[in-house]
Amino acid sequence: MSWIREGELNLLEKISANVLKAGPMPKHVAFIMDGNRRFARRNNMERQEGHMQGFNKLAETLRWCKHLNIQEVTVYAFSIENFKRTKDEVDGLMELAKQKFERLLEERDNLKKHGVCIRVLGDLNMLPLDLQKMIAKAVVTTRAHNKCFLNVCFAYTSRYEITNAVREMAWGVEQSLIKASDVSEALLSECLYSNNSPNPDLLIRTSGEVRLSDFLLWQTSHSCLVFQSVLWPEYSFWNLCEAILQYQLNYKSIQKARDLHREHQALLQLEADRACVAEHLQHHGNGKPADAQRRQEALLHYTACREERVQDFLRALKHKRDSFFNDLCSEAVLA
Template sequence: MKEIIDPNNLPQHIAVIMDGNGRWAKKKGAARIFGHRNAIQAVRDVTEGCAELGIGYLTLYAFSTENWARPKAEVDGLMELLVQTIRKETKTLIKNKVKLQTIGDADRLPESCQENLRKAMEDTADQERLTLTLALNYSGRWEIVEAAKKLAALAAEGKISPDQIDHDLFASYLNTNNIPDPELLIRTSGEMRISNFLLWQIAYSELYMTDVLWPDFRKKDLHEAIIAYQRRERRFGKISEQMKP
């Protein structure tokens, strides 16, 4: 599949809703955390696959604000797994020239998670091949509300006029202000939902839903998603005739 990808028509930014870990584990008669542990290889494959193709940005939906409502044992297991994975994978990120960053309200994460994230981000800060963004304790609605609060405070203080607030100014106060909007959004496990992910940023993203459960997702699945993306015509509200050179 990789050989038929057009290198001149790659998405600059791919976002992924990693779904299906629990169902994958259930099929094997195991606890949900078993699925989360076996999903690490999928993260490795997609990260390496994007880096190999020259895609500059990859954003993974790792933990939403709504995920706190899951059973405590699962949440605790996820947090522990996050710490272990970050410690283990930082050297590999540096080797592959991958910069790590996060979006979301990280202050609510356990202190051990915050410390390991800070160190990993510091250690990879100079890497430029690929920017890997983990969405942790994140939701699109939360992000939009937070941006609105900041702009409202500036307006109340007289530092900006409400008339100055436009798309560009608003976007500059989002968590993703330093990365481009994703051209391609992938969701695994066959679900047809956005699940409160990058609501502002995916206004014109191409959506690709696959039945593959996240622990089984590999580079070939990434390649199939990109090929599907390349077969589409992105019109941004225009008609086909307007898009022709």
């Protein structure tokens, strides 16, 4: 089954989509695609068939998102916690992933035509090496595409992602790329797997569960969360419309919360910069208090230097991550 589904909406769907698009639309939607196993049990299927039906529904949902001008989708494909499932189920999911990424590579011309960029977020080192190489090829092949984005969270949990971001900042300090005083909430956000994406506007979980299960905890602190009782393989265009309507009804309060958080972040950064400057002037001011002009000049200089350090660090971090995927691709070519 193709990752990219062609085809138009039917007349009623088109009318509904146009009505929705008259209001504020989410640009980035995240899905916890829950209910594949329950769907399989209910329909007397093998678990693997339930997961296959779940992938087919993802392809269909991506088509709906395209028609609704939703430019970015993030999906929870495989949690680190899922490794605790039976060996047969985990092996089956790994095999399904191999088949789907192999199919994706066969569709590279179609992905280029639609400008689809595939990103895989998680610790790929936990996966079989052949699957790592396939994923790396998919990521590198579509890296330059910029019309729409699909982020697949695989071997992922949010707590692991946040812990890894802290390690990345510690690495930056060890390499003298940044100072410990440069560490901030904003910098941690830039060190997450999802640093190339805006935070989701809307997160949808199916199957009736009302928890996030360690998915995008940091990124969805100011997102609209919608929990729907439908099992993922049974998800419909109308379920998606219902979730978008919930987002639109709560849009103003969501935007207000985001704006307040952004202002608070800026204020905290300013206070941190002022504290660093005050400490520096105290140690280098021969005991004389600095006047307002000198303090302001010192603050502007410090802020510019900090921002330059941070940008150098983020470039080094990007190079490290890109090299990981490039090296896997080279191994795949040599194999």
